[in-house]
Every structure is written in C-alpha cells, then in structure tokens.
Amino acid sequence: MADSEAIVRLARSDDEAAILALINRVQPHAPWTQAHYDWQFKHGPAGAPILRVIDCEGLIAGFLAVSRRHVWVDGKIYDGFLMQDGMTDPTFRGRGFFNMLATALRDGLVGTDLVGLMFPNKHSENSFRRTGWTELMKVPLRVAHAQGLTKDLSLLQPVPAFNSDVLAIWKDAGFSVGVLRSPEYLNWRYGIPGATYYRFMIDGDAGFAVLKVYDRGGSRVVNLCDFVVRKGERGRIAEFLDEVHAFAQQHGAAEVQALVDARNPYAAAFEAKGFALDLSQDRFIFTDGPADVLPRLSSASAWHISQADNDVY
Numbered sequence: 001m002a003d004s005e006a007i008v009r010l011a012r013s014d015d016e017a018a019i020l021a022l023i024n025r026v027q028p029h030a031p032w033t034q035a036h037y038d039w040q041f042k043h044g045p046a047g048a049p050i051l052r053v054i055d056c057e058g059l060i061a062g063f064l065a066v067s068r069r070h071v072w073v074d075g076k077i078y079d080g081f082l083m084q085d086g087m088t089d090p091t092f093r094g095r096g097f098f099n100m101l102a103t104a105l106r107d108g109l110v111g112t113d114l115v116g117l118m119f120p121n122k123h124s125e126n127s128f129r130r131t132g133w134t135e136l137m138k139v140p141l142r143v144a145h146a147q148g149l150t151k152d153l154s155l156l157q158p159v160p161a162f163n164s165d166v167l168a169i170w171k172d173a174g175f176s177v178g179v180l181r182s183p184e185y186l187n188w189r190y191g192i193p194g195a196t197y198y199r200f201m202i203d204g205d206a207g208f209a210v211l212k213v214y215d216r217g218g219s220r221v222v223n224l225c226d227f228v229v230r231k232g233e234r235g236r237i238a239e240f241l242d243e244v245h246a247f248a249q250q251h252g253a254a255e256v257q258a259l260v261d262a263r264n265p266y267a268a269a270f271e272a273k274g275f276a277l278d279l280s281q282d283r284f285i286f287t288d289g290p291a292d293v294l295p296r297l298s299s300a301s302a303w304h305i306s307q308a309d310n311d312v313y
C-alpha cells in the first residue's frame, strides 16, 4: 500500500537536478552526466519525453520516463514511445511507488493514439502486466561465438552519419511494424555522449548497420544494434553477416550479440551464421496502443525488433 503523502505528478523543469541525482544513486555503475540527460530528454527528434515522478513530501522518490518514438505500422506513422528509465529510490522501495508510476503511465495512454514499447526487467515487469500491457515476445537475444573470420570489410561501408537513404531502405525492408528508422532518429539514437558506435551503409544502399563494441569483464562483445536490408537483398544477409564477424575479429571480440526473433525473416540467415537464440533469457518485451492497431502491435511476426529499440545498448 502506498503512502498517502506520496503523489505521482509530471516532472517540472526544476526537478531536473533531483531526477539526475536519483538516477545516479540508483545506477552508480552506469552514471549519467548532464550531457547524457540532455541528449536523452531534450534532444530526441520525435518530441519531448513524458517524465513522471513520485513526489513524497517534496522529495523525488521515484521516476518513470518515456522517450518519444515514431512507430511504423503497415506504412502509417504513429506517435509512440519507449518506456526506458523507471526507478524508486532505495529508501522508498516496496511501498508501491513503482506501481503508482506504472498505473499513471497506463492511465495517460488510455484513449490516445500513442503506441508504446518497453523492455522492462524482472523487477518491474509485473507492474506493467498488471496495468494491462500486452506481452509481445521474449527478448530474442542471439549470441554468436567469434568465428575468427579475417577479411577486409568491403560491403560494410563506414559513414559518419546517416542520410535519407536509411528511410528509403526501411520503407523497402518489408517489415509491417517497427520503430521508424529515419536519419534524424538514427543520428540521435547513436549520438549518445561519450559512446562510440560504428555506422555502416551496406554495399551502397542495400541496407544499413550499426555496431557497438562493449567490454564485459575480461571479454569483448560486439552488439549488432541495427541491421536492416532492403527486402530484395535478404538473400545476401549471410554474406553481410560474414563482415560483421570480420569486424568482431578486427576488434578482438569473443561474441557478437543481436536481437532477432525466430519469426523475423532474418532468423534463418542469423542461425546459419552461428547466432543461436539464448534460451536462458527470460525477459519480455511489452507493447500497447489504440484498439484498432493493437492486433498488429501484438503480432510478434509483424515486428522488426533490434537492439536499437532497447535503450541499454
């Protein structure tokens, strides 16, 4: 049962320092700078985020942020969002505060045309299940062990930033539902202050890819954050993935990870190149949206999901 003195309200601009301090108390292992906060909550190309806080007698005891996205559903573009940062101050946990935030998020969604997507963790997923979100699929994590492939990259062609070609590729990729890959979105998404992403066009304008190198303890992992090809180029995916393996070799990575659901048309090519589904992975992706498109949104085979859609990568 939540405390009667605690209320959920939209964040005000004068809450910013308290929110940033809360984020850094809750996740000291992954601290945010002011530049990161500004990038995340002020510069997104799809519009201003919706930030809610738990105000407990003047103290910011909890926080839930949704960041705007444009979502492509059968050729129509919907305003949407990704739920991404939710937390309760350690001294206020177990009092129902996060459930209050989740309920307010849901109440704010009902009756709107907004489309939502989220990758909650195990601690928070029940709050979203209870408030009526639809389970879309298990997070389709695939892991490929390094294949030791040594070759120069010729099909993956580095670019400093994306241009309108990526949107043309997305529209020609044959996916029914997904976060719209516009140049504005991708250039912002991969502009996290202090993070390095490797952006590639694939063989001219056959597709595009974004890779990130991540040090995990003593080993190195390559994350395939984005990988989209024109529908007519799907037969070449294995060839393109060889270059992803070669990139991993060049960067001394032991593993390459990607999110590719078994129902995604890319799945067979990923399987063939050693990307096996991690069956121990037990987290879920949830979605929600207006009643007329919810059947499409709830169809796992309609979606294209990649690591780009989860803010942790």
Ligand SMILES: CC(C)(COP(=O)(O)OP(=O)(O)OC[C@H]1O[C@@H](n2cnc3c(N)ncnc32)[C@H](O)[C@@H]1OP(=O)(O)O)[C@@H](O)C(=O)NCCC(=O)NCCS
Residues within 6 Å of the ligand: 026, 062, 084, 085, 086, 087, 088, 089, 092, 093, 094, 095, 096, 097, 098, 099, 100, 119, 120, 121, 122, 123, 124, 126, 127, 130
């Ligand atoms: C997860 C978290 C937000 C829960 O906040 P909270 O205010 O204590 O949560 P509530 O009291 O509203 O309880 C919500 C649910 O979380 C569960 N929960 C809370 N803390 C938990 C924990 N440490 N381990 C497991 N479950 C936990 C509660 O049992 C409750 O589950 P139920 O809905 O199935 O009954 C909080 O522990 C936190 O900030 N963790 C670190 C950041 C994080 O994991 N954020 C979620 C990312 S989406």
